[in-house]
Amino acid sequence: MDFTLEHTSSNSKARAGLFNTDHGDIETPIFMPVGTAGAVKGVHMKELDEDIKAQIILGNTYHLYLRPGMNVMEEAGGLHKFNSWNKPILTDSGGFQVFSLGDIRKLTEEGVRFQSHIDGSKHMFSPENSINIQRTIGADIIMAFDECTPGDAPYDYAKKSLELTQRWLDRCMIQFDKTEAKYGYRQSLFPIVQGCVYPDLREKAATQIQECNADGYAIGGLAVGEEESVMYSMIEITNSILPENKPRYLMGVGTPINILEAIDRGVDMFDCVMPTRNGRNGMLFTSKGTINIRNQKWSNDFTKVDPDGTSYVDRTYSRAYLRHLIISKEMLGAQIASIHNLAFYMWLVGEARVQIKKDNFKNWKEQMVQQLSVRL
RNA sequence: GGGAAGAUACCGAAGCGGUCAAACGGGGCAGACUGUAAAUCUGUUGGCUCAGCCUUCGUAGGUUCGAAUCCUGCUCUUCCCA
Numbered sequence: 430m431d432f433t434l435e436h437t438s439s440n441s442k443a444r445a446g447l448f449n450t451d452h453g454d455i456e457t458p459i460f461m462p463v464g465t466a467g468a469v470k471g472v473h474m475k476e477l478d479e480d481i482k483a484q485i486i487l488g489n490t491y492h493l494y495l496r497p498g499m500n501v502m503e504e505a506g507g508l509h510k511f512n513s514w515n516k517p518i519l520t521d522s523g524g525f526q527v528f529s530l531g532d533i534r535k536l537t538e539e540g541v542r543f544q545s546h547i548d549g550s551k552h553m554f555s556p557e558n559s560i561n562i563q564r565t566i567g568a569d570i571i572m573a574f575d576e577c578t579p580g581d582a583p584y585d586y587a588k589k590s591l592e593l594t595q596r597w598l599d600r601c602m603i604q605f606d607k608t609e610a611k612y613g614y615r616q617s618l619f620p621i622v623q624g625c626v627y628p629d630l631r632e633k634a635a636t637q638i639q640e641c642n643a644d645g646y647a648i649g650g651l652a653v654g655e656e657e658s659v660m661y662s663m664i665e666i667t668n669s670i671l672p673e674n675k676p677r678y679l680m681g682v683g684t685p686i687n688i689l690e691a692i693d694r695g696v697d698m699f700d701c702v703m704p705t706r707n708g709r710n711g712m713l714f715t716s717k718g719t720i721n722i723r724n725q726k727w728s729n730d731f732t733k734v735d736p737d738g739t740s741y742v743d744r745t746y747s748r749a750y751l752r753h754l755i756i757s758k759e760m761l762g763a764q765i766a767s768i769h770n771l772a773f774y775m776w777l778v779g780e781a782r783v784q785i786k787k788d789n790f791k792n793w794k795e796q797m798v799q800q801l802s803v804r805l
Numbered sequence: 806g807g808g809a810a811g812a813u814a815c816c817g818a819a820g821c822g823g824u825c826a827a828a829c830g831g832g833g834c835a836g837a838c839u840g841u842a843a844a845u846c847u848g849u850u851g852g853c854u855c856a857g858c859c860u861u862c863g864u865a866g867g868u869u870c871g872a873a874u875c876c877u878g879c880u881c882u883u884c885c886c887a
Contacts, residue, residue: 471844524840547842721835725835
């Protein structure tokens with residue numbers, strides 16, 4: 430799989446590129462909707478494809494391993510066939526669950542023993558079986574198994590954690606090389622830069638990792654409790670070291686502003702649960718600012734959900750109706766809000782790409798950040 | 806016509822002499838959410854000149870140092886018997 434850099438801004442690190450996979454091209458900068466359990470919550474594939482215009486979605490190793498399990502996945506012929514998404518897929522390795530399920534897992538040199546959040550049963554995840562599972566899921570891009578370190582970790586812990594992640598990366602690469610894709614198309618393994626909020630650790634991690642000659646590189650362990658300014662400076666340090674000619678993926682980020690700031694600093698790929706989760710909880714992202722649709726002030730507002738929006742739902746439903754649905758806990762409300770937010774995120778990165786190619790990204794970004802900061 | 810039970814804040818419902826501006830649930834209002842243990846979670850919900858004060862537990866009186874809590878009348882509600 431190869432990455433073609435199409436344009437780099439003259440006054441910014443922002444880049445426009447094309448990442449080629451066997452399930453199609455991905456135009457960067459890109460946002461990847463999160464479909465943890467094989468579904469982007471509340472959104473059909475048809476909507477994801479035709480309305481939201483998603484080019485690649487995520488799945489999650491830990492969640493898919495527990496349910497439906499790898500027997501079903503293998504018999505289905507991989508996740509693409511199982512969930513009927515014929516474009517690229519990326520799977521996270523389970524590394525984020527080392528962070529998010531911190532209370533129900535035990536971490537050792539060998540790997541992580543999780544206690545299933547579903548039934549309490551114990552499951553060992555190692556770099557090797559994370560790769561094996563991701564081979565069976567069959568995502569186009571698979572991730573190294575890492576420890577996503579909390580943003581408030583002390584230096585000593587962060588250093589040890591990084592060293593462990595680096596040893597696990599070696600094991601991931603060995604396992605990746607020892608095994609083959611199962612379904613006749615290629616898979617890429619992306620290593621992940623950790624190092625918490627410590628510049629020297631990030632620098633060390635990026636320096637080591639860039640020798641992997643991977644198809645792309647990820648920046649992990651950010652937006653996990655640290656200050657945004659710290660996150661931005663970690664991105665700057667990391668991207669100053671990672672190779673120019675490979676895509677950089679900032680894992681789990683973030684708000685629309687976070688994404689623009691990261692693009693400005695040379696990031697190409699993003700994923701985040703925010704458009705779907707926050708959407709389900711009544712928060713809408715728009716080019717004019719954010720809306721809490723549950724607020725009283727929208728109850729009699731019969732203008733469309735987002736008059737500037739690109740999706741079908743934006744032009745069809747009123748804010749008053751969407752507020753009613755969300756407040757009444759009608760499932761359709763969550764669906765509409767999710768579709769709207771995802772379409773907005775896709776518009777945002779698509780427009781960033783247009784502006785980069787016009788070499789106008791910096792100006793456009795400054796203006797957008799102003800607008801996006803507004804609470805409507 | 807006779808008997809019984811009950812009336813508590815927006816709604817439902819605890820409370821049965823002081824620690825009650827009044828538990829709890831719902832509803833309302835607001836906030837959070839960043840590689841999804843989340844269609845979830847948190848705060849708040851009588852008024853004010855807010856470490857204090859004022860008005861409130863159907864209504865009018867009474868007992869008491871002190872009443873949402875005890876007594877009496879009245880007004881409504883529900884149920885049972887005729």
